Amino acid sequence: MSATGGSGPDLLPGTLDMLILHVLHEGSLHGYGIAQRLEDASGGVLTVPRGSLYPALERLLKKGWTTARWDTSHTGRRARFYTITPSGSRRLESKQADYERMTGAIARVMSGA
Amino acid sequence: MSATGGSGPDLLPGTLDMLILHVLHEGSLHGYGIAQRLEDASGGVLTVPRGSLYPALERLLKKGWTTARWDTSHTGRRARFYTITPSGSRRLESKQADYERMTGAIARVMSGA
DNA sequence: CATCCATAGGTAGACAGACTAGATAAGTAG
DNA sequence: CTACTTATCTAGTCTGTCTACCTATGGATG
Numbered sequence: 001m002s003a004t005g006g007s008g009p010d011l012l013p014g015t016l017d018m019l020i021l022h023v024l025h026e027g028s029l030h031g032y033g034i035a036q037r038l039e040d041a042s043g044g045v046l047t048v049p050r051g052s053l054y055p056a057l058e059r060l061l062k063k064g065w066t067t068a069r070w071d072t073s074h075t076g077r078r079a080r081f082y083t084i085t086p087s088g089s090r091r092l093e094s095k096q097a098d099y100e101r102m103t104g105a106i107a108r109v110m111s112g113a
Numbered sequence: 114m115s116a117t118g119g120s121g122p123d124l125l126p127g128t129l130d131m132l133i134l135h136v137l138h139e140g141s142l143h144g145y146g147i148a149q150r151l152e153d154a155s156g157g158v159l160t161v162p163r164g165s166l167y168p169a170l171e172r173l174l175k176k177g178w179t180t181a182r183w184d185t186s187h188t189g190r191r192a193r194f195y196t197i198t199p200s201g202s203r204r205l206e207s208k209q210a211d212y213e214r215m216t217g218a219i220a221r222v223m224s225g226a
Numbered sequence: 227c228a229t230c231c232a233t234a235g236g237t238a239g240a241c242a243g244a245c246t247a248g249a250t251a252a253g254t255a256g
Numbered sequence: 257c258t259a260c261t262t263a264t265c266t267a268g269t270c271t272g273t274c275t276a277c278c279t280a281t282g283g284a285t286g
Contacts, residue, residue: 012212013125041221041222055273076283098122099125124243126244143264164244172242189252191251191264
């Protein structure tokens with residue numbers, strides 16, 4: 001079902017929050033939709049197991065980075081739509097900066113600079 | 114003491130093994146030296162707490178990706194020098210490929226592709 | 227109508243990896 | 257002698273992800 005070959009982890013640990021916030025920054029969405037969006041946008045490389053997704057969404061809510069409301073009108077089914085908060089946007093920016101700092105440093109190391 | 118500002122994690126989780134194997138690929142070295150090398154080569158961005166370093170080194174040994182020998186002649190102090198094995202080199206390659214696949218996918222997502 | 231599939235949300239428990247905060251020891255500089 | 261740097265290591269904790277489940281409903285197929 002998943003597009004990955006089945007070997008290795010589905011995600012780089014520590015990046016899921018950032019990825020979710022990024023998707024929500026483009027517009028409110030429900031959990032299942034977020035996971036699909038990440039798989040699509042990554043060309044099928046990134047898969048988000050439900051057991052990682054929903055705990056992460058709870059985390060973001062608890063930190064005040066998102067708000068949630070139940071909405072049935074969009075999908076026909078009950079679905080919980082998440083919206084990023086201003087605090088969440090700031091968090092996204094700082095997470096992204098950290099991520100780029102880290103991956104930049106790793107790239108420097110791995111290229112033997 | 115550390116060159117990082119002090120905020121955020123010291124490492125991207127899941128990358129430490131790869132970074133250590135990369136350093137050892139350039140030549141045998143002891144734990145303390147590996148940590149210094151990573152800090153230097155990353156321009157001070159990457160810091161490796163001892164409580165992360167030594168468990169990681171044990172992990173690599175147990176998996177057969179490195180071998181270790183005690184050596185006092187180089188540093189004057191007792192130091193444990195680690196050497197990468199052929200199995201470790203293969204692991205390094207596959208870890209690096211995974212890492213690039215993941216970061217590439219994340220970059221695609223974050224750039225809105 | 228019954229059955230199956232995709233959608234949709236969720237939890238429990240295990241596990242990996244990194245972190246804090248210490249202990250220990252030896253060489254070097256003042 | 258004292259302090260600093262080098263050097264290794266462990267215990268306990270915490271965060272985050274993963275596997276493997278459970279529940280429910282709308283739409284399509286038989």
